[in-house]
Amino acid sequence: MPLLYHMNKNYDIKPNDESTNKKVVLLTFDDGPKEAKTINSIFDTLEKHNAKAIFFVNGYRIKEHPELLKLIQERGGIIGNHSWDHIVLKDKPYAAVKKQIEDVQRIVKEVTGETPVFFRPPHGAGGDVGKKVAAENGLLYMTWSNGSLDWTMGEKEAGKTGKIIKNVTDQLHSGSNILMHELPWTTEALDTLLTTLEGKGYGFVDPRSIELKVR
Numbered sequence: 216m217p218l219l220y221h222m223n224k225n226y227d228i229k230p231n232d233e234s235t236n237k238k239v240v241l242l243t244f245d246d247g248p249k250e251a252k253t254i255n256s257i258f259d260t261l262e263k264h265n266a267k268a269i270f271f272v273n274g275y276r277i278k279e280h281p282e283l284l285k286l287i288q289e290r291g292g293i294i295g296n297h298s299w300d301h302i303v304l305k306d307k308p309y310a311a312v313k314k315q316i317e318d319v320q321r322i323v324k325e326v327t328g329e330t331p332v333f334f335r336p337p338h339g340a341g342g343d344v345g346k347k348v349a350a351e352n353g354l355l356y357m358t359w360s361n362g363s364l365d366w367t368m369g370e371k372e373a374g375k376t377g378k379i380i381k382n383v384t385d386q387l388h389s390g391s392n393i394l395m396h397e398l399p400w401t402t403e404a405l406d407t408l409l410t411t412l413e414g415k416g417y418g419f420v421d422p423r424s425i426e427l428k429v430r
């Protein structure tokens with residue numbers, strides 16, 4: 216796949232030249248893999264919109280359900296590293312951070328045969344140590360530039376689809392790196408969200424077309 220895009224220091228996705236569409240967003244889903252039902256629903260919607268996404272996964276969940284990681288791979292998801300335990304990494308010693316990141320590289324490789332190239336620190340807090348270990352493993356380190364705030368919502372809260380769409384569209388800009396989670400209400404909102412983004416003229420960037428170097 217040609218490398219048409221790169222990520223800038225604000226974690227936005229930018230085209231490499233003027234002939235490439237700049238009005239795009241990157242879709243990401245964090246904290247899985249949790250449930251086949253949710254994962255399949257996300258992919259049904261992504262396929263409908265011809266969209267690809269990064270799934271930032273945690274090692275402890277892969278260990279519990281390696282078959283769900285396989286499912287993400289089989290359905291065409293791009294697997295990213297989100298650390299083993301989903302802990303704040305920035306204040307941890309180098310050796311601990313190295314283990315948190317490299318154990319995930321190893322288990323993803325064991326289960327899927329592929330090694331992640333994208334890394335997102337839990338809570339967006341990797342610090343210099345997280346950046347260093349990511350770089351040592353050839354991982355592109357990113358937080359996000361557009362938060363859906365789906366993680367702040369409760370199960371019984373009303374109107375979550377509308378809130379997710381408002382949160383994303385309020386922050387919407389070319390190259391938005393959109394943070395979502397593998398949550399039932401996000402899954403439910405996804406079709407409307409993607410239709411809304413398309414209606415505003417945005418396309419969905421294929422993560423495999425992003426260079427692995429910030430510039």
Ligand SMILES: [Zn+2]
Pocket residue numbers: 245246297301337338
């Ligand atoms: Zn997370």
